[in-house]
Structure formats: structure tokens, C-alpha cells
Amino acid sequence: MSSTRPRTHALLETEEHQALRAAVAALGKRYGRAYMNSVIAAGGHPDELWRDAAKLGYLGVSLPEEYGGGGGGITELSIVLEELGAAGCPLLMMVVSPAICGTVIARFGTAEQKRAWLPGLADGSRTMAFGITEPDAGSNSHRITTTARRERSTGDWVLGGRKVFVSGVDAADATLIVGRTEDARTGKLKPCLFIVERAAKGFGWQRIDMELHAAEKQFELVLDEVRLPAQALVGDEDAGLLQLFAGLNPERIMTAAFAIGMGRYALARAVDYARERTVWQSPIGAHQAIAHPLAQAHIDLEMARLMMQKAAHLYDAGDDAGAGEAANMAKYAAGEACVRAVDQAVHTLGGNGLTREFGLASLVTASRVARIAPVSREMILNYVSHQTLGLPKSY
Known part of the structure; x- marks a missing residue:
């Protein structure tokens, strides 16, 4: 290859x-x-x-x-x-x-x-697995209904709620759960993070049937009055939002890395095929109708990598605000570049692109993951239009 x-x-x-x-x-x-x-x-x-x-x-x-x-x-x-x-x-x-x-x-x-x-x-x-998305709270994290209440007599936390699309729960020793607790001063709910070990009583999970060719399975979680010791709370109860985004920004950067890697894999298979496959006098890669889209896919992946590198640099330098913007942009760019690279690879191989032998067809579904998760491209465009461009919100 x-x-x-x-x-x-x-x-x-x-x-x-x-x-x-x-x-x-x-x-x-x-x-x-x-x-x-x-x-x-x-x-x-x-x-x-x-x-x-x-x-x-x-x-x-x-x-x-x-x-x-x-x-x-x-x-x-x-x-x-x-x-x-x-x-x-x-x-x-x-x-x-x-x-x-x-x-x-x-x-x-x-x-x-x-x-x-x-x-x-x-x-x-x-x-560890990570649970944030809920059946009725996807992009709108303010609608998270998984709540944690603290018992005054013991100091224990009691969690209740549901989570969906949680990767790898069947193999994970614990899941980092995003819940909400009541602010004693305002009465409003605020996000907090809890370590829930797999053996915790009331912690159950069920596999979601996905048409996705991946080793990691997706699960729905049920937290039925899960009792946790006080030390299960991660960090400061009043700094939950800061702590949450300390994990979400790396998630976006790593999703970009995942997408760029997949796009590179698909592109390499297509380039190999285009060099060798001959229909007329020369390999199909000599024809611009084949060569130019592959070149464009390579350019898109390289540009996405540059934004990913910027986001990672800002995060590692401690610039959480700057990293937030760059991480969202990197995830968006990488997701789009990955989908286009995979699609073009399949088209380059023609019918062979849909065979098990060449292994590209399954990537058509897998490549969409980076467009959808952990946040949709539309919500990233909302973020950039509001936070970067200063445009008003429609919601």
C-alpha cells in the first residue's frame, strides 16, 4: 500500500x-x-x-x-x-x-x-467509558436529566437517569457520568462528573443495535438510584462546567485524529488502485477525473490536520478558550475531509469499492461518525457563528 x-x-x-x-x-x-x-x-x-x-x-x-x-x-x-x-x-x-x-x-x-x-x-x-448523551438531551446538554442528590446523613451521592450512545461499557471498569446537582445558592441545576464503577448496584446497560462496522459497541445506560461514595465526585462541585469542557475539547481533537486517520487509510487504498488499474492505454490515475478528486481529498485532509495540530497545541498550552474554538473547527474540518476521502475512494474503485476484499464499503458508514459525534457539524457551525462571528442565536 x-x-x-x-x-x-x-x-x-x-x-x-x-x-x-x-x-x-x-x-x-x-x-x-x-x-x-x-x-x-x-x-x-x-x-x-x-x-x-x-x-x-x-x-x-x-x-x-x-x-x-x-x-x-x-x-x-x-x-x-x-x-x-x-x-x-x-x-x-x-x-x-x-x-x-x-x-x-x-x-x-x-x-x-x-x-x-x-x-x-x-x-x-x-x-473508562464516558456518558453524557441522553435520549432527550443530545446537542442541548442543558436538558440533561440525570441528576445527583446528596444525602446529608451519609454524604453519599445518589444518581438516577439514562444515557445513550456510550462506547465500550461492556469492557470498561467504570464510566465517567455527567450528571446535574442542585446549586444550594440558586436552586438551579449544574453539571458534575461522577466515577461510576461497573459493579455499582443499580448501574445497568443494554447494547444498542448499530449498523456500524466497529469493534467498539454502543450502549444505553440506566442509573437506577445508584449510590456512590462522596469521593466518586470528580473535582470541585462548583467547577463542573470547566471540568466538563476540559474533557470535551480533547474529545473533539481526538475525533479529528480518528477521522484524519480513516481518511488517509481510504485515500491510500484508492491511490494504490488508481496507479495499477488499467482500462485503456494508461492507469486510471493518469486521468484527471480520477486524479484531481484524490488530490483534493489529500489537500482537505492536510488542512484538517493543521487545524487539529493548532487545537492540540492550544489545549496543551493551557488556552482552554482558544482550544475550544480550534477543537470544534478541527473536528468539523476532519469530519468533512474524511467523508469526502472515503466517498472518493469508493468511487475510484467502482464496483470493487463495495466488495469485502477491498474493505472500503464499511467505511462509508463509519466515516459519518465524525460528522455526527461527539457534536454535529450543524452545532459546530452554530458555535462558530455565535462565539467567533458574534451573530445572534436562533435558539
Whole structure:
């Protein structure tokens, strides 16, 4: 397969970043799409790849060194996910476990929570899921109805509610749940984050039947009077919104990495085919009707990567406000670039693009994920029009 590895420049990536990119690409090549397809067909999890990535330090590259991580940031973690995706074997749980949950706990967790969770998240022995979306609260997080009340006599929290489209609950040791508590001063509900271990009484889940070719399954959660100790609350009860977006911005950046990797994989397959497939006197890649759309797909992916790198840099530098805008833009650009790259790859292969042998047809559905989750492209356009351009809201 031809390489679509980015031609990085020293101003964009350090030598260490380029070495990390090459090393992860080598790991991805050892597994590849055939491995991921075999895992999906068996209904299993990519445990072997997860363990190898953890052993090499890739899963924990963004987590603090004192807890077994690499001491890097979302910049490094996004490189790992992108390169695995470009090899055809992305690890979706990287978006959730180290990027969202690990980041939130590292930034805001108590000393006890950090000791309990970060080493396991870093070495891959423990994983966390993340639950925010609800049946009646998708893009509008203000409608979240999962509530947490505190019992004065014991100090325990009691959670009740439902969540949907939660990835990897069947394998995760715990789920970081976004709930709402009542502000004692205003009486209004405010967001808070809770660590709910899988064995907690009243914590149930059911798989959602998805037409999505992926190893990670989606679940609906039911929290039926789940009783949690006081120390299950992450960070400060009054800083829930700040803590929430500390996890959502990395989620958007990592979703961009996921999409860029998938787009690169599809583009590489199409380029290989266009070089070799001959219908008339020359390979079809010599015809501009084939070559130009593939070139455009490459340009789109490269531009999306630049925005992703900017967002990761701003986040790692501590600029949460700047990172919020850039992370949304990166996710939007990468989602659009991925869909176009996959579509063009399928069209380039013609009928072969729909066969199992070439493995592109399943990506038609998978590529749409980056357009839809974790936030729709329309809501990103709303964000940019309101927050960046200062236009009035319609809602």
C-alpha cells in the first residue's frame, strides 16, 4: 500500500513527534485492517493491539509521568490515534479512556482518584467509558436529566437517569457520568462528573443495535438510584462546567485524529488502485477525473490536520478558550475531509469499492461518525457563528 504519511516540517512537529509517528505507524502496520476486521467479525475487542500500544507507552503518552504516563499532551495522543487509523486499525476507546477521562482526572481529580485510576489508564490495564448523551438531551446538554442528590446523613451521592450512545461499557471498569446537582445558592441545576464503577448496584446497560462496522459497541445506560461514595465526585462541585469542557475539547481533537486517520487509510487504498488499474492505454490515475478528486481529498485532509495540530497545541498550552474554538473547527474540518476521502475512494474503485476484499464499503458508514459525534457539524457551525462571528442565536 502506498503511504499517505504527512510530510511534516520541524516547525509543526518536533523530531520526537516524527519519531513517535513513525513508531506508531510501524505498530499499526503489524496489525492493519485485516486484524481489525477479524476482531469485528468475532464480536470481540482489539485487546492484543490495545496491550501492545499500552506496553509501548502510547496509550498513556498524554498522562502525567508520576502516574506512569509519558508526560506529553493531546498533541502526542492525537498522533498515536491518527497513525493507527491510517493503518486501518484505530482504537476508538483512546478518545474516551485516556483523552476524556484521563485528562479530566489528571487535571481535576483528587489525589486518591489519580492514584486509583491514572496508572491503570496509562498502562492499559483499566479503561473508562464516558456518558453524557441522553435520549432527550443530545446537542442541548442543558436538558440533561440525570441528576445527583446528596444525602446529608451519609454524604453519599445518589444518581438516577439514562444515557445513550456510550462506547465500550461492556469492557470498561467504570464510566465517567455527567450528571446535574442542585446549586444550594440558586436552586438551579449544574453539571458534575461522577466515577461510576461497573459493579455499582443499580448501574445497568443494554447494547444498542448499530449498523456500524466497529469493534467498539454502543450502549444505553440506566442509573437506577445508584449510590456512590462522596469521593466518586470528580473535582470541585462548583467547577463542573470547566471540568466538563476540559474533557470535551480533547474529545473533539481526538475525533479529528480518528477521522484524519480513516481518511488517509481510504485515500491510500484508492491511490494504490488508481496507479495499477488499467482500462485503456494508461492507469486510471493518469486521468484527471480520477486524479484531481484524490488530490483534493489529500489537500482537505492536510488542512484538517493543521487545524487539529493548532487545537492540540492550544489545549496543551493551557488556552482552554482558544482550544475550544480550534477543537470544534478541527473536528468539523476532519469530519468533512474524511467523508469526502472515503466517498472518493469508493468511487475510484467502482464496483470493487463495495466488495469485502477491498474493505472500503464499511467505511462509508463509519466515516459519518465524525460528522455526527461527539457534536454535529450543524452545532459546530452554530458555535462558530455565535462565539467567533458574534451573530445572534436562533435558539
